[in-house]
Amino acid sequence: MKVKLIQGGGFMGRTKSAEEDLTEYSPDVKQHLEDTLEELQKSATANTDSAKRDDFNYFIEYNGNRAQLSEDTELPKELHGLVDKLKNDLKY
């Protein structure tokens, strides 16, 4: 199973993305990922409510689910390494 991080928007308006295969990751990381996605979907607010313009939009896709997060979203520490790796791997 793969997880995908998508960066959209920004002044350029072009999408970047990165994927990571979670086969070798611990079940703990996968569970945190599923829980986080569920939480993010529940707490999702319309992006248009923000007064920010040209900011990046971030989305995470896993196991058929998609949720939006921001650079300020607090993630469980178990996911920090994974998300940092995905951010570093982002490509157009």
Place this chain on the structure above:
Amino acid sequence: MCTKNACFNPGQCIIPPYMTIKLISASDEMQGFTKLSLGNFSVDEEMRGRRQAFSKITHTQKITLANEQFQPGDGEKASLLGIQSEESLITPKVNREVYDAGHQPVQPGKLVRKEGSAPVADKDVNNVYDYAGATWDLYYSIFGRNSIDNAGMKLIQTVHYRKDYQNAFWDGKQMVYGDGDGKIFSSFTSDIDIAGHELTHGVVQYECNLAYQDQSGALNESLADVFGVMIKQKALNQDVKASNWLIGENTLIGSNYAIRSLKAPGTAYVNHPDLGTDPQPADMSGYSADPNDNGGVHLNSGIPNHAFYLAAFNVGGFSWEKVGMVWYKAMCNKSLVPVNATFADFKAATIAESAKLFGASDKVTKAVQDAWKTVGV
């Protein structure tokens, strides 16, 4: 492919900012009041000779004039000048502050230059200071607008945001600029039109406040590009023929690349090794929603961008004099341009405002109508 016939980057440009940016001064007092009862002056005459006309009237007339100043639209606040002292009435002034985030995710950061202080060693700081001045100057001298909120709002900017940050944004209160990665993007402080773009998001916020989604979001983006390029043209004193109509020509690294083109959307960069080819459509046949970018706000902005270019180019002269004025009036008209306005709403607003300013059968109104028709709106 784009061609770059001018730039505003002090490191690369033949026209340094200090020669092209001319902020309001005592001798330029009141030059911005463009649409008011100046005797029998026509709009054209006002636009050609605002300063000369103003210098010929008495002090009392100047005060009367200010109290009847240009009313940008239904969404505009009551005249700021009408409630100020005579002294402040005569000389609204730009007020800028530039902060350094030190490559951290902090805002605003450490104050490094404020209004009236001398240039510093950091060219990014000086660039955005000058660009904000040029932006304030266009809005004030041409449209009679005193800053983002038309009430003298301080222009706050932060540079060196995060590390290798490949973006610039408006956060609702201030502008923020990243340094770029040095490979695809240089510093986002490299282009006056990008600063003008971000500051214009602030103006939109205080006027029609277009929702940042789908067509209204693309209009929001387009207004930021339209006024961004106008600010560049005004600072460089370029007419519609001299301008290259590019956004971000110094920020996207490579002599044949820019971020967007109003003249030819879809050609700002072609076969870029990392980015491929500019996907912006020039007309409605290419409209598409991008779920990762609020329904394609930076994509579909190419359509109204191109409508502005076509109208301004066909009218000729300086873009800000006629078609720019029409776009400004439309942007400030909340009843014709609601928060969720479509391209068709904005088209109707520009035609209505042009008819009010120049007449329904004038060539400007005809050019605006033709431009929207060409882009399929």
